[in-house]
């Protein structure tokens with residue numbers, strides 16, 4: 001390994017230590033995972049490589065952050081900015097993907113085989129490539145959107161299992177009436193709730209509606225909980241519903257509900273691919 005790569009690797013290692021401490025303290029795992037997904041998920045494999053979107057840091061740009069699908073995500077950029085500045089010249093694209101991967105791992109999810117060295121782009125992705133939770137034919141819509149990224153049915157179901165962590169808010173996506181603060185929270189999203197993998201208290205900002213009771217823990221409860229009725233005070237969108245109603249999605253959904261290892265394996269593979277969509281790697285470093 002050259003002198004240069006050792007320096008870069010040490011820099012990325014230091015960033016990882018700082019980010020892990022911050023995520024653990026703030027309980028902001030979900031928003032950082034969503035930020036990483038929304039940076040990468042604009043990728044269009046049919047578009048020319050200079051306009052294909054993907055995990056290239058473009059979500060930091062005001063124009064892209066202003067896209068409807070990104071409502072509420074600017075907080076993720078505000079969280080990461082001091083770390084990107086402190087560890088300069090680390091790229092935004094790397095910092096965003098590192099934070100998303102750490103969010104999964106620190107919440108108890110699978111270890112992700114991440115690589116770093118992405119170059120940032122200076123132009124926003126095109127608007128409208130991310131999925132719409134209110135689509136009128138959700139199964140068809142999901143296939144259309146994820147086909148552009150190169151994902152198949154099993155990948156779609158596995159990646160959607162990321163909703164095992166996190167919440168939706170009235171003032172962001174508007175898919176729920178639960179807003180910010182304890183008054184608008186469910187029993188699972190109040191400041192007194194315990195949702196972390198290590199059983200410690202702390203929810204970051206209270207409020208919103210989660211898919212699962214332990215929404216700061218990355219496990220297969222997204223799949224298990226959805227099969228349990230009634231789902232009081234939990235979120236379930238039409239696109240979530242499509243995953244166990246559609247005959248080609250359902251076998252994967254049921255397998256992941258039965259077998260957490262199968263979910264983790266499929267998720268880890270799909271997440272790694274997601275994190276590299278459209279990325280231009282100047283070097284190739286694992287930390």
Ligand code: HEM
Nearest residue numbers: 030031033034037131133159162166167168169172173239
């Ligand atoms: C399958 C299509 C998908 C749709 C329609 C969808 C839609 C949504 C919506 C509407 C929210 C609520 C946002 C808010 O109100 O704050 C949300 C949150 C979230 N999504 Fe998805 N999503 C999809 C796939 C994914 C994927 C593939 C991932 C990651 C790999 C992901 C990760 C998350 C996370 C972690 C949150 C919680 C954010 C937070 O708590 O701040 N989603 N998603």
